[in-house]
Amino acid sequence: QVQLQESGPGLVKPSETLSLTCAVSGFSISSGYFWGWVRQAPGKGLEWIGNMLHSGTTNYNPSLKSRVTISIDTSKNQFSLKLSSVTAADTAVYYCERGRNMDVWGKGTTVTVSS
Amino acid sequence: EIVLTQSPATLSLSPGERATLSCRASQSVSNFLAWHQQKPGQAPRLLISDASKRASGIPARFSGSGSGTDFTLTISSLEPEDFAVYYCQQWITWPLTFGGGTKVEI
Secondary structure (H helix, E strand, O other), X not given: OOEEEEEOOOEEOOOOOEEEEEEEEOOOHHHOOEXXXXXXXXXXXXXXXXXXXXXXXEXXXXXXXXXXXXXXXXXXXXXXXXXXXXXHXXXXXXXXXXXXXXXXXXXXXXXXXXX | OOOEEEEOOEEEOOOOOOEEEEEEEOOOXXXXXXXXXXXXXXXXXXXXXXXXXXXXXXXXXXXXXXXXXXXXXXXXXXXXXXXXXXXXXXXXXXXXXXXXXXXXXX
């Protein structure tokens, strides 16, 4: 059974960089699939942030592209999200997911941007 | 980017009733469309992929149909646990996009 688990700071200061990690169990990242991130602001819908193929190809939402970096660590079977220059508008629940059709989701982690 | 428009925004129904949710794409997505269910305080979960294929473990009362620009998610007979928000999502092209969601409430 494939499971994803997000981790990272729950509070980030404005202008700093948000960093999250998604640990994957039950499946080897090196075996395939895109691995990505989706966020949901309080009371809002889902917003795709971006993803990365196991081989290294990345795709980002144009609205966030200048601030986003997604990377994969196959040795630890995990992938990460960095979002720079955060503002209050980046406060959200962040989910990691697998695949273009998002067939597996993590439980999500809440990130608040506040001083 | 491809815009997905879901209707209605809210669907008020009772257990046992049939629910019909719509998702319309601004351009053809062929059958590269998924439906996700999200219950309060929980992560979304995949219900339907490829417009009509139920994901593993999804009950048969959930069915998807459509191709191109018009899609439908049908819940044949609502169970109490089906009251949630449903999102369609296209994966034919970048950026991946979601519809705004349909809330199915009692």
